[in-house]
Amino acid sequence: MGRQILVVGFDGIGDRPSKELNGMTPLEAASKPTIDWLASRGAQGIMDPIAPGVIPGSDTAHLALFGLDPFKVYPGRGPFEAIGAGAVLEPGDIALRGNFASVDSNLVVIDRRAGRSEYGLDELVRFLSKNITEIDGVEVRFYRATEHRVAIVLRGRGLSDKVSDTDPHVEGQRISISKPLNDSEEARRTAEVINKLSIEIHNILKDHEINRERVEKGLPPANVILMRGAGKMPHLKKIWELDRIEIKKAAAISATALIKGVTKILGFEVIHPQGATGGLNTNVASKVRAARDMLDKGYDLVYLHFKGTDSASHDRKPREKKEFIERCDEALSRLILEFADNIVIAITGDHTTSSELGQHTSDPVPLLIYSKDVFYDALGRFSERSARVGVIGRIRGSDLIYILSDLAGRQEKFGA
Amino acid sequence: MGRQILVVGFDGIGDRPSKELNGMTPLEAASKPTIDWLASRGAQGIMDPIAPGVIPGSDTAHLALFGLDPFKVYPGRGPFEAIGAGAVLEPGDIALRGNFASVDSNLVVIDRRAGRSEYGLDELVRFLSKNITEIDGVEVRFYRATEHRVAIVLRGRGLSDKVSDTDPHVEGQRISISKPLNDSEEARRTAEVINKLSIEIHNILKDHEINRERVEKGLPPANVILMRGAGKMPHLKKIWELDRIEIKKAAAISATALIKGVTKILGFEVIHPQGATGGLNTNVASKVRAARDMLDKGYDLVYLHFKGTDSASHDRKPREKKEFIERCDEALSRLILEFADNIVIAITGDHTTSSELGQHTSDPVPLLIYSKDVFYDALGRFSERSARVGVIGRIRGSDLIYILSDLAGRQEKFGA
Known part of the structure; x- marks a missing residue:
């Protein structure tokens, strides 16, 4: 044949x-x-x-x-960067590209790439993967990418990629609030999940031992993940x-x-x-x-x-x-x-x-x-x-x- | 110019x-x-x-x-095979590809191609063309194609090509009931017309003299037409x-x-x-x-x-x-x-x-x-x-x- x-x-x-x-x-x-x-x-x-x-x-x-x-x-780089970082995506998954970054106590971005230092980032991704698995019923997964980068995947029903970035794209500003980019309930809900996730990541990273070590070494702490480029995995x-x-x-x-x-x-x-x-x-x-x-x-x-x-x-x-x-x-x-x-x-x-x-x-x-x-x-x-x-x-x-x-x-x- | x-x-x-x-x-x-x-x-x-x-x-x-x-x-091969068999199609016409086939008295398909024998098929197409011209207000036309093949054209308002085949595609099964492939009234009606047509073709062919001759010659009777590949002629x-x-x-x-x-x-x-x-x-x-x-x-x-x-x-x-x-x-x-x-x-x-x-x-x-x-x-x-x-x-x-x-x-x- x-x-x-x-x-x-x-x-x-x-x-x-x-x-x-x-x-x-x-x-x-x-x-x-x-x-x-x-x-x-x-x-x-x-x-x-x-x-x-x-x-x-x-x-x-x-x-x-x-x-x-x-x-x-x-669908944009989000899903395929996640795939390149080892994610196995299904149609409907929302993937975002992320940077480990440094914010001060007011969530103002000090360094968008956490000094480009990879120190401890593998461990932080493992830590996040273990401690944040779900937000409002949406599964959350983290994948370590190259340098200061990380991929984040959201899996669940009724999600949308029509949401704005949490990355303010400049330093000296607070991390952005993700906003729905259209009127759908899906986009509203997805933005809400991303914002909750953003805060939760900061809350569990800010006092992590790795970050104490980084500061001791004179490195900026990796105490937040700036997310951008949400994309939905198509069939x-x-x-x-x-x-x-x-x-x-x-x-x-x-x-x-x-x-x-x-x-x-x-x-x-x-x-x-x-x-x-x-x-x-x-x-x-x-x-x-x-x-x-x-x-x-x-x-x-x-x-x-x-x-x-x-x-x-x-x-x-x-x-x-x-x-x-x-x-x-x-x-x-x-x-x-x-x-x-x-x-x-x-x-x-x-x-x-x-x-x-x-x-x-x-x-x-x-x-x-x-x-x-x-x-x-x-x-x-x-x-x-x-x-x-x-x-x-x-x-x-x-x-x-x-x-x-x-x-x-x-x-x-x-x-x- | x-x-x-x-x-x-x-x-x-x-x-x-x-x-x-x-x-x-x-x-x-x-x-x-x-x-x-x-x-x-x-x-x-x-x-x-x-x-x-x-x-x-x-x-x-x-x-x-x-x-x-x-x-x-x-629009798929249906309309163009009909054109190749001599049909003059208009936008909106539904064309199907057909095989002359043999069924037993329970409508179980014995031979999907009626033994691939063309014996008498020209006459059967003329006979069908004369005796079945309309079903439920829908015009029906038959066109003789090559070997055991025939093209069928339905003409009328509100027809759809979103209907399933009557050809079961395997022998030993009853001829299939054409089903609408979406929720439209057009598809429902078209499937109904095709199913009535399918039965009527069998009813007038089963005792046709040509089929008596075919059986005498040891050929499988051509007592049904299996239809497939409905397509709608576009503008x-x-x-x-x-x-x-x-x-x-x-x-x-x-x-x-x-x-x-x-x-x-x-x-x-x-x-x-x-x-x-x-x-x-x-x-x-x-x-x-x-x-x-x-x-x-x-x-x-x-x-x-x-x-x-x-x-x-x-x-x-x-x-x-x-x-x-x-x-x-x-x-x-x-x-x-x-x-x-x-x-x-x-x-x-x-x-x-x-x-x-x-x-x-x-x-x-x-x-x-x-x-x-x-x-x-x-x-x-x-x-x-x-x-x-x-x-x-x-x-x-x-x-x-x-x-x-x-x-x-x-x-x-x-x-x-």
Whole structure:
């Protein structure tokens, strides 16, 4: 009933020519015989993960890669930052982004980021999680994010994300009162819960031992959480609910919380293989082995995600990015040899991360599709440059799963 | 007041390299001096009839080619299968797809396709058409489709397509009762009409002479119609109603019921020339002559449709597809010589049909545009391969009429 599909997603794969690599991009400079062998019989093109010129986040890009339109379904960063911090969200959950911050006894904000010091914050999140689990019948959960950040999730009936922030966004003002942003009972109630939560957090943190220690060390106390960007988790179509596509069982191999969370929400079985770290030091062989297992088990779609490319780019290390690609290529060789004739393969990524700028850019990502009957260009080497002259031309991220599912014989025609 | 536009649509034009043609596609292998002469001064590109990766039907693709978004306006296959079977639908009509099937005396389905035997079905459709014309004030019409299939159209005020199927979709169960799928009075009434119709069809077919003959021959009786996929015909914009485009009179030359129906709904005058069959044996000269006539008569847009390319692909005959293209090319020569300098010409098709797979694929179709002032690439030969390096790049089907109407001087600018 159709062939299997393997998508290898190198996070932040695209890049720009690098001086350190003699004007080549990391992908261009990498020695990658496995991927280039696919390119010798495959088709290349460039892909705008969201749309031309739009700088993708990893979350919005992955929604698009698996057939959704992020402009329509993305609920703002609150829910996806919570997912990235390890939350498992359900439709209807309200998520907020939070900062640990310092207020004085009049609740006037002294430092919006509590000195950017992470000291003791892990413990404070554990403490909050244990001591505040519910406000007015609404479940409350806390998730530790990076640096001074924390994600807060509210779960219950009749909640709304149409509420204003408690973060005054400037120092020297009292923390704000969350207000309903429309006339609904839901918004009124949610704002009330947030305000009660805000006070309760302050009440149990202000005399916490961690804060005494912080003050002793000359650090501002982390005695409040400023909340912003409330977002409501929508129902997102599962991969098997996409129109006209028949993908029943999908697996995602990743060690990155955000990608694990997004793919899980989309209905993938998520595999975090032993030794996979979500960084440059990940055990690539272990991840490739997991992908093989999933193909052997007959999964219709296997998504193999490597984060190291993105990490190297954010650290402005094009050479490490190149070397990481080389390690992945080597690890992939046996898998590709074994499966290439019988499956449909895409090599691409969720966005471009410039190793020079150290951040995401809107440059389209290179895309390589291999399938025994794809209309190929046989360019022989896979890179940003060759992708720009490939036969696929320029497509969008949300087109990809349709192109692959057709090549795999897993799509019904639209119409008669 | 603008130049005339000729669109030559080869159904299922696109293809993949074929072993039988030494690795060339039928279009590539064809000797087609007329079309290649246009390519020597024209512009090529690839076109996704609907969107990249989406496998088009001929109906959805033609809606797109004439400026509509099938994702927004397509009402499901029911109405368009009825159109393909010869129905002339009006907005508001409800169409259902039907199978002749066999039930026992308890209305339990024994064979969902009546043995796939067409024996006597033409006569049964005529009999039904004569004897069931109305149920509860709702007009009922029957249209013979291919194999064991039939299309049913309900016409009347206050009908809804939000009703469930009478087809139980498995054998060994009683035929299903159609149920309203929402709370509306329209859905309730429509379901009631369908259920009465279902019983009445059985009552007048069960003892029909054709069924006695079928049973004598060892065939399952065709004593019921299982209905599914109710769809409501929407109002579709006529070609002269497209935003900012000035095409007042359009003609379509085709011998294919579905294409004739779609273009008629879109406001084309439909011409079915003598000798045109909708197949490989069609009289191509007669069709080209009809196109010339329409150009001579001053029609703004003439659509000349050839079905043979698609038929050959479905039959997995790339060589016949190539030869059919050659015959069309020859027939077109005089028309092209005579008109090329003064009109805008597009050579393309509604979708790719792979001669290897024998079915539609989502591969983009090649597109050639000729106009004395088009920004040309002058590639000299028209094929899937050259189209992939043409100056047009990659566009969508719904862009085409805009590109052509601008080249023809028939479009207002959007904005000031």
